[in-house]
Amino acid sequence: xxxxxxxxxxxxxxxxxxxxxxxxxxxxxxxxxxxxxxxxxxxxxxxxxxxxxxxxxxxxxxxxxxxxxxxxxxxxxxxxxxxxxxxxxxxxxxxxxxxxxxxxxxxxxxxxxxxxxxxxxxxxxxxxxxxxxxxxxxxxxxx
Numbered sequence: 477x478x479x480x481x482x483x484x485x486x487x488x489x490x491x492x493x494x495x496x497x498x499x500x501x502x503x504x505x506x507x508x509x510x511x512x513x514x515x516x517x518x519x520x521x522x523x524x525x526x527x528x529x530x531x532x533x534x535x536x537x538x539x540x541x542x543x544x545x546x547x548x549x550x551x552x553x554x555x556x557x558x559x560x561x562x563x564x565x566x567x568x569x570x571x572x573x574x575x576x577x578x579x580x581x582x583x584x585x586x587x588x589x590x591x592x593x594x595x596x597x598x599x600x601x602x603x604x605x606x607x608x609x610x611x612x613x614x615x616x617x618x619x
Contacts, residue, residue, distance in 0.1 A: 514561065579594070581612065582598075584611075584615045585597055585611055585615075588614065590607075590611055
């Protein structure tokens with residue numbers, strides 16, 4: 477068996493990777509680094525005992541009250557977590573990153589034939605189509 481046959485799968489992946497831009501690879505790496513740093517924050521908060529989880533009693537008689545309570549705790553908890561995670565995050569590159577993501581999304585909308593040119597996306601606001609959240613989900617899934 478030749479060395480090329482032994483590493484056939486690796487050769488295939490290498491050939492496919494030639495079509496990935498350096499910018500795309502850098503963006504993926506940046507996102508992975510952010511995810512890793514966020515996981516460290518979660519671990520630290522758990523170790524310090526400041527990580528909170530929703531605890532609702534499944535045996536409550538009043539189902540509506542239970543759902544409302546759970547919803548309130550859940551949303552308050554999410555808002556608190558978002559605020560804590562956002563502290564010190566908006567730095568010089570944050571806004572440029574947001575703009576870069578927005579431009580990528582607009583280009584994606586062209587590729588899925590939702591608009592003819594990317595700049596048309598900006599003109600949709602404030603009357604966004606009902607399918608707009610689906611476009612965002614598709615873009616995220618495509619990444």
